[in-house]
Amino acid sequence: MEKLLLVIIGILLLVIAALIIKVLSLRRSIDEIIKDFGDIIEKETNLQIRVSSSDPHIRRAAIRLNEELKKLREVSVIYSRGNNELKTAIMNISHDLRTPLTAINGYLDLLDNEDKSEDAGRYLSIIRERVEALKSLTEELFKYSVISSTKDDFKPEEIVLNSELETTLASFYGALVEKGIEPEIEICDSKVVRTLDRKSIQRIFSNIISNAIKYSEGDLKVTLDEEGTITFSNKASGLTPTEVGKLFNRFYTVESAHHSTGLGLSIAKLLSEKNGGIIEALLIEGSLVIRISFPA
Amino acid sequence: MDYVIEADRLCKNYGSRHRVLKEFDIHVPKGSIYGLIGKNGAGKTTFMRIICGVQPLTSGEFSLFGAKSSDTNAVRKARERISAVIESPSFYPHMSAKDNLIQQYTLLGIPSTEGIDELLELVGLLNTGKKKVKDFSLGMKQRLGIAMALAGSPDLIILDEPMNRLEPEGVVELRETILRLNKERDITFVISSHILNELSKIATDYGFIRDGKLIEEITARDLEAKLSSSSHRTLEDYFLDLMNR
């Protein structure tokens, strides 16, 4: 009798051991799947979830997830290929547009030297103006497509934001004086050093400053603090919050400006993000504040 | 530029005398079809073996999908995304083509055997039924090798002279398959080949290797520009000139 009891207890212990092993193995499989899933979603990869267990439920879960991942991947590939093709097309077109425009300018010059009536002269200068506008639009378009499609010429180095900001402001001295703007500049004393691409930073600053000059009502405030946050503010009484929200959209221009393309700020946004920074536009008490921060 | 493989002064010696790779540098861009061109024994196969982990490197380092070779765990994880057919294709000779693929799926831990028929059809081995792989022709074996390489949904496929043993139709089919996979699934290919003609039809980038060193790396577009503006007419001329300089 005792022997039988012992045997039964022995069998039960074995069963319990087997169940514990099964539970642990299922747990491990689930962890595996979660880990794989997380990895796959993060990267652009064709990989699918793989399982070590032969349990049919685990397999079915993995299969189902893989189906969805596959669809996601297909869409992603189509999108990025399409996007790239589009960018290349824009780059090529905007490049090709320069040639005829240069030719037009050339003939306009020739026309200038001819005898003409007053009206003709007037028409000529309007045409010239329009061609200039077209030329700068094409330039901006070309630069935009180049920036967003390649990573060449991107050389992060240690730069001092203080000096970069000062240099850029100095280069706009002439334009500021012309518009009668006396900028208020508050740059902190301590050097703010970040590892960024110098050309991008110069571009970002100049785009924002020239934008501010274009729309300014007479003031401009530039600050740089120790944490690496730069702000450009100017009064913008006609600006609504919605318009501020759209400022970084490509080709969005606020009505009241002429000589502008909408790309300056978009380029600034692209470049800021490329360098790991955050840029935002806010409307604070009737002033437009563009704030960029580059974390350490 | 996103590089799938980058090597920096990679060296591989077999014993102290035989130096196969010397200060080898390479940059394989993502989504490219990279043609590795060089004479026999120049080090192409050794380089592939090192990337795949079949052999250890002697000195220098490489990075695979951003994982540095010094970080063994990261590299092992990165290798999940690659497959290769190096030298001759590997398979179990006593099993059929389908069984071999099932075997590969088991080895990798892929949960469902559903995609297998599709793969077989892709390489044209769907009708082999129970025929054992040891009875396959060389071309069929090569095609099976490629099917096995595709089994794990890789992001990078390394092929060592894949056109070598194929019949002409096979070469055309392989070419089409590579182009299609590259376009539809964004798979990067590294292909070493002697048959420069075939390679020039599909490669987007080239790496010329001589005596264990990569002497030139150039994109297909730049090469085309060079060829049209110089005395070389074909890729072969260019290659021969490079080798003999």
Place this chain on the structure above:
Amino acid sequence: MEKLLRNDYRCILKSRLIPGILLSVFLFLISQTMNQKYLLNVYAESGESAAFKYLACNLIDCYISAFFIMVIPSFVAAFDFEAGMLRNKLIAGYSRTQIYFSNLITSFSLCLLCSLLIFIYKLIVYIGFLTPEVFVSLIRSPGAAEIMLTTILFDILVKFALCSISLAIAMIISNRVISIFVSIALMVSCLLAGISFDIFYEPAGDLLTTIMFMNNIFIVSIAQAEGNIPIQNSAYYVGIIADILVFTSAGLFVFNRRNYK
């Protein structure tokens, strides 16, 4: 690792290895049948407890299975070395150590299968040749269950040692034919060494020769087959485990270092 094991098992199942083992074991055993009958008569006449000891040992019979055990790992390892499957596994991301142990586990399972066949066959033969009453009285003899259990456990240990030796040889020499040859040569030379030790030396003398003698796994297996179960002598255990560790680490070391297999 489970995936690797599953892959290796499936490969073996799909091959003709298992039927081959079954067939050769069967043929071998049939040829041994007359010998068994003679041995059985000897046991039947040697008194109860001793008889059971002999019976237990002979049922397990390391002697015959040793031959198969030395050969099986070479076949298993050959699957990796032929047609470049080893390269495939490496590219798939498995380490050489994992591949080695996977081969060890699969070879050992096949060796156990072998032993099981021999065991069942002999059980049938013994029940056939001995009259049922004699057989039952043998089983009921005092300490029979204990002897059986300890013999089986000891035997599994010895078989594992033989298997790991043979696998180490197979993984170092990556050629199936040559490694079979070397394994069998090793076995035969150790047998001969063992026999000559038996004849020419008193093992209890010189310490070094005693250790060498006791460490010789083949000598142990012979002793077991002849019914001198060395289970009581712990030096044998040490020797066997030392054999396992030494050969496995040597095999692993060489396998890991070998440039391109």
